[in-house]
Amino acid sequence: MRAWTRPAVPTIPGDGRVARLFDSIEGRVVETRPDGIASIYVCGITPYDATHLGHAATYLAFDTLIRLWLDAGFEVRYVQNTTDVDDPLLERAARDGMDWRLLAEEQTDLFRADMERLRVIPPDHYVAVTEVVGEVAEAVARLEREGVAYRVGSDEAGDDLYFDSGFHNPAWQLGAESGLDRETMLVLSAERGGDPDRAGKRDPLDPLLWRAERPGDPAWDSVLGRGRPGWHIECSVIALEHLPATITVNGGGSDLVFPHHEFSAGHSAALTGHPLARLYAHAGMVGYRGEKMSKSLGNLVLVSRLASDGADPRAIRLALLGQHYRSDWEWTDAHLTAADGRLASWAAWAAAPADLPDDGFVGELRETLSEDLNTPGAIDLVDARLAAGLPATTPIVRAIDALLGIDLMAG
Ligand code: 5CA
Ligand code: ZN
Numbered sequence: 083m084r085a086w087t088r089p090a091v092p093t094i095p096g097d098g099r100v101a102r103l104f105d106s107i108e109g110r111v112v113e114t115r116p117d118g119i120a121s122i123y124v125c126g127i128t129p130y131d132a133t134h135l136g137h138a139a140t141y142l143a144f145d146t147l148i149r150l151w152l153d154a155g156f157e158v159r160y161v162q163n164t165t166d167v168d169d170p171l172l173e174r175a176a177r178d179g180m181d182w183r184l185l186a187e188e189q190t191d192l193f194r195a196d197m198e199r200l201r202v203i204p205p206d207h208y209v210a211v212t213e214v215v216g217e218v219a220e221a222v223a224r225l226e227r228e229g230v231a232y233r234v235g236s237d238e239a240g241d242d243l244y245f246d247s248g249f250h251n252p253a254w255q256l257g258a259e260s261g262l263d264r265e266t267m268l269v270l271s272a273e274r275g276g277d278p279d280r281a282g283k284r285d286p287l288d289p290l291l292w293r294a295e296r297p298g299d300p301a302w303d304s305v306l307g308r309g310r311p312g313w314h315i316e317c318s319v320i321a322l323e324h325l326p327a328t329i330t331v332n333g334g335g336s337d338l339v340f341p342h343h344e345f346s347a348g349h350s351a352a353l354t355g356h357p358l359a360r361l362y363a364h365a366g367m368v369g370y371r372g373e374k375m376s377k378s379l380g381n382l383v384l385v386s387r388l389a390s391d392g393a394d395p396r397a398i399r400l401a402l403l404g405q406h407y408r409s410d411w412e413w414t415d416a417h418l419t420a421a422d423g424r425l426a427s428w429a430a431w432a433a434a435p436a437d438l439p440d441d442g443f444v445g446e447l448r449e450t451l452s453e454d455l456n457t458p459g460a461i462d463l464v465d466a467r468l469a470a471g472l473p474a475t476t477p478i479v480r481a482i483d484a485l486l487g488i489d490l491m492a493g
Contacts, residue, residue, distance in 0.1 A: 085204035086194040098153030099452040120156040123321040125334035128165040129189035131377040133196035136368035143407035162205035196385040218311040219304030240294035254351035260340035314345035332359035369412040403457040432490035440477040
């Protein structure tokens with residue numbers, strides 16, 4: 083599938099730094115260790131109610147990581163999916179009396195336009211689940227042959243297939259990534275698309291790999307008969323299709339830690355014998371009016387709405403980068419007002435940059451950002467430079483563009 087237009091990313095003088103990042107398994111900030119090529123898979127949207135500020139904040143976090151890797155001279159390979167067939171999307175389409183394909187297409191278009199206006203670097207491969215149904219079915223069939231997937235019969239349809247989360251694999255163990263106890267896993271599984279109460283499973287936590295066709299449900303012909311993919315396996319298969327068996331970073335929001343990332347990693351380990359990723363990174367949740375901003379609650383602030391109300395996309399970007407990616411925080415209009423003021427003063431300061439070599443500031447910016455994507459710290463550094471009456475220089479203006487994605491000379 084087509085992604086979106088890549089923003090220009092200037093090069094900056096001097097050497098970039100290898101980014102350090104909080105790893106959910108280790109529970110601490112560690113060095114990202116790209117193996118020559120830096121590979122990353124970030125979970126994409128389920129295309130409805132796109133693009134709210136929570137989505138945008140998560141993609142901006144990984145955009146910052148990619149910008150740091152590029153600055154450090156790595157070749158980056160980036161893959162993102164879109165969950166263009168799944169229960170929540172189908173439910174929304176049914177609620178609105180809309181064809182689910184049309185809803186997915188419209189919302190994916192809107193998402194692309196929003197990513198482009200926020201100058202987010204696009205993935206090299208942007209893959210819809212509906213493009214890989216055959217590959218998913220083959221992967222599930224292989225897991226069944228190897229005894230890691232099993233069938234659960236249903237009255238209304240053929241057999242569904244489930245993943246045996248108790249299988250023995252040196253590259254994966256249930257709970258290693260999330261660090262959660264069983265009770266919490268059961269609660270989250272029920273809340274986030276799982277079906278712990280379904281009879282006939284080996285373990286209530288075992289996730290669905292393949293759903294046999296039900297009347298009125300979208301389905302595809304495959305080696306498993308007619309049906310459609312489960313949620314976690316789509317990300318394992320799409321990542322494996324375009325990236326090495328063990329990628330540098332697997333990313334998404336913290337609501338994906340369990341069950342989604344835990345099981346994507348499990349499926350992937352079962353298919354390859356290797357861990358899915360060296361490092362699992364999770365962005366905090368953006369809230370609005372007292373709750374997590376979410377499609378199910380409907381407490382959304384959309385990027386496209388802010389833009390059509392006249393917000394400069396650079397100010398939206400600056401407002402989101404003003405919070406540390408790992409914290410949970412709440413959006414208010416004041417964030418945008420403050421970012422707008424900051425953008426205006428930065429742009430005035432940078433209007434005629436001095437053509438001087440860097441005086442060490444770019445190094446400080448790199449060092450700050452490379453320590454777990456400290457974007458608020460980087461913004462503070464620029465603010466402090468302005469407050470001190472020090473000039474904007476060409477290297478600094480280029481660094482703000484390359485690393486923070488904000489082109490102060492535009493607009
Ligand atoms: N399609 C799946 C992933 S395979 C999915 O979770 N889609 S989503 O549309 O619900 O979310 C897209 C991305 O935005 C995910 O990485 C998710 O973790 C993140 N996200 C969702 N809500 C928020 C929020 N309120 N704050 C920050 N990130 C969020
Ligand atoms: Zn995913």
